[in-house]
Each structure stands twice: as structure tokens, then as C-alpha cells.
Amino acid sequence: MVSCQLVVDCAAPERMARFWADALQYTAEPPPGGFDTWRDYWRSLGVPEEELGEGDGSDSIVDPEGHGPRIWFQQVPEDKVVKNRFHLDVTVGGRREDVPLETRRARVDAEVERLVQAGASVVRVLSQPGVDHYAVAMLDPEGNEFDAV
Structure with a gap:
């Protein structure tokens, strides 16, 4: 079985995750078991503190009914400069x-x-x-x- 996730490059992942969760009636994806926050999880994998961004790291959303794809908002340093290739x-x-x-x-x-x-x-x-x-x-x-x- 093939599955997919949608990845959105952005400057403020948590803000974008909140907006799109509201727009799509998705929910914030809970951190993996054994971790209180996504930041804790990423730290456990050795991600440097300066790469973790702001907040608790809630940067992914999921369809609460499990039908739609997971959406991850990935922080990138560059601004959006051209029209999307898909929407x-x-x-x-x-x-x-x-x-x-x-x-x-x-x-x-x-x-x-x-x-x-x-x-x-x-x-x-x-x-x-x-x-x-x-x-x-x-x-x-x-x-x-x-x-x-």
C-alpha cells in the first residue's frame, strides 16, 4: 500500500498548522508515544535546538477520521516568491x-x-x-x- 503526506514549506509552521487544521477540519497531530511535545521527540533524535524553531513543535496535522493525508509544515529560510505549482x-x-x-x-x-x-x-x-x-x-x-x- 502506498500512502503520502503533503509537505508545505513555510516560515511559521505552527501558525500554518493552526490555520490549515481549522480550514480543513483536521487536528494537530499528537507527538509520538512517550513524548509530551514534538520538540521533546525531535530532541530525542538529536535535532539541534537552533533547528527546532518556536513553540512546542506542533507542525503537522491529520484528518481525525483517517481519510485525508497527513500534512507537515516544514520551516524553510526562504520566502515564497512564485505561484504554487499546485493548490x-x-x-x-x-x-x-x-x-x-x-x-x-x-x-x-x-x-x-x-x-x-x-x-x-x-x-x-x-x-x-x-x-x-x-x-x-x-x-x-x-x-x-x-x-x-
């Missing part, structure tokens, strides 16, 4: 076959408002008259692109 769609509107466009639009707009309060920003609305699609292009707190759909 996440936060799907909240419902399936086109099951939910009318106006209902999907209302759901997406409500989620966009919630995510803006959590630290995201709106780039543009993705909608055209006569097309049965509605989404909002957004940026997370560090400028990574994603869509609310």
Missing part, C-alpha cells in the same frame, strides 16, 4: 449534481468569510454568468494559493 481546493459547496448553484455559492461565501477571519485573503471570485460553477481564489496566511469551492 488545494477546500470543497464546501457540495456536488453540482446534488446542490443548486445558489446554495453552493452561499456555502462557499460563508466559508470564505470564516477563512478570512482565520487569516486568509481573497484574490478573486471565479464565476461566469451561465456557467454552473462558483469558487473563490484565496491565499493562506503565507501567500499560498488555494480555492474555496
